[in-house]
Amino acid sequence: MIVYGVALLSVCLILGMLIGEALGVALNVDANVGGVGIAMLFLVFASNSEKFKALTEDTAGGGIKFWSAMYIPIVVAMAARQNVAAAVDGGMLALLAGIAAVVVSFALVPVLSKISTTPVAEENEEQGAA
Amino acid sequence: MDIIETVFVRNNLIVAFAVIGVTIWFSYLLADKLTNGRIHGSAIAIALGLVAAYFGGVATGGNTGVADIAILGGIGLMGGGMMRDFAIVATAFGVHLSELKKAGIAGVISIFAGVIVSFIVGAIIAILFGYTDAAAITTIGAGAVTYIVGPVTGEAIGATDAVITLSVAAGLVKSILVMIGTPLVAKYIGLNNPQSAMVFGGLMGTTSGVAAGLAATDPKLVPYGAMTATFYTGVGCLLGPSILFFIVSAIY
Numbered sequence: 001m002i003v004y005g006v007a008l009l010s011v012c013l014i015l016g017m018l019i020g021e022a023l024g025v026a027l028n029v030d031a032n033v034g035g036v037g038i039a040m041l042f043l044v045f046a047s048n049s050e051k052f053k054a055l056t057e058d059t060a061g062g063g064i065k066f067w068s069a070m071y072i073p074i075v076v077a078m079a080a081r082q083n084v085a086a087a088v089d090g091g092m093l094a095l096l097a098g099i100a101a102v103v104v105s106f107a108l109v110p111v112l113s114k115i116s117t118t119p120v121a122e123e124n125e126e127q128g129a130a
Numbered sequence: 131m132d133i134i135e136t137v138f139v140r141n142n143l144i145v146a147f148a149v150i151g152v153t154i155w156f157s158y159l160l161a162d163k164l165t166n167g168r169i170h171g172s173a174i175a176i177a178l179g180l181v182a183a184y185f186g187g188v189a190t191g192g193n194t195g196v197a198d199i200a201i202l203g204g205i206g207l208m209g210g211g212m213m214r215d216f217a218i219v220a221t222a223f224g225v226h227l228s229e230l231k232k233a234g235i236a237g238v239i240s241i242f243a244g245v246i247v248s249f250i251v252g253a254i255i256a257i258l259f260g261y262t263d264a265a266a267i268t269t270i271g272a273g274a275v276t277y278i279v280g281p282v283t284g285e286a287i288g289a290t291d292a293v294i295t296l297s298v299a300a301g302l303v304k305s306i307l308v309m310i311g312t313p314l315v316a317k318y319i320g321l322n323n324p325q326s327a328m329v330f331g332g333l334m335g336t337t338s339g340v341a342a343g344l345a346a347t348d349p350k351l352v353p354y355g356a357m358t359a360t361f362y363t364g365v366g367c368l369l370g371p372s373i374l375f376f377i378v379s380a381i382y
């Protein structure tokens with residue numbers, strides 16, 4: 001049943017959001033802390049587990065894959081509802097602050113990515129040894 | 131005319147599906163014919179969406195782009211936070227835990243590094259523009275983190291409305307620039323594997339920007355970037371009105 005997959009996806013999102021909201025309250029922060037990320041972890045665990053096979057395989061899995069495929073259209077709709085006019089109206093200060101933050105952050109991607117490649121290299125060596 | 135409007139408004143989400151579908155079809159056509167596939171169709175679709183949002187905002191004076199036009203109201207629901215988060219979580223289907231573990235520590239570091247670096251850059255720009263009070267500098271710095279962290283911080287530390295509006299604008303510029311810029315720079319910053327996507331998500335942090343930027347670069351990278359990006363705003367809201375504000379106050 002397609003709806004089983006959709007329901008699993010929904011339960012993951014709701015659980016993740018509840019935990020993210022609770023984390024926000026616990027940290028005294030006015031925001032949801034990582035709710036979506038936690039929900040994604042739940043779905044990853046479920047889709048890698050034998051116990052949830054009935055909810056993630058065949059047609060049930062199709063219910064999740066449909067929403068995964070709807071991701072780009074939803075992102076296009078999201079772009080169309082951004083407050084672009086306000087961003088343009090922000091003037092030079094807003095423009096420069098936004099641009100500078102993005103440029104510096106882009107430049108840091110290769111620097112920090114190196115941290116994650118070290119254990120990968122070790123793993124490759126292990127595989128080579130085996 | 132009345133009949134058309136009634137039907138479109140009453141079925142606005144369905145209208146949105148049709149309008150977005152046509153937009154994407156047209157964008158892929160342009161990508162294929164005009165750029166020979168060098169620019170991803172979804173990148174063009176996102177850019178068209180942003181352009182439409184600008185004109186929608188100017189025409190209606192509202193703050194949700196084309197969604198403020200009555201017959202296109204469904205785009206507000208389709209592209210709103212609820213559907214966006216639902217679809218982002220769905221992209222995690224089929225992700226392997228081993229890929230996530232590889233970038234675990236780098237991902238966490240990138241979230242903190244991203245918040246702090248963006249904050250410093252925004253604060254420096256604010257100082258260069260002549261701001262001298264700690265609340266204004268902190269709020270604009272927080273706006274350069276994301277357009278949610280800006281107002282949350284500004285309200286917590288008592289910044290003026292004008293400064294809070296500026297911080298939102300800075301965050302919007304960042305988010306839009308990440309959407310457009312990511313596919314253009316992906317090659318140069320090594321954004322082609324799950325690990326660098328997780329670092330990218332953590333550094334950029336704007337969920338919308340990362341979501342759209344990676345979609346236009348390589349949809350396979352989306353779940354990895356989104357995973358770390360969703361923690362960023364929370365960390366920003368945590369650090370902005372507290373440690374970062376204290377540091378700025380100590381200097382000014």
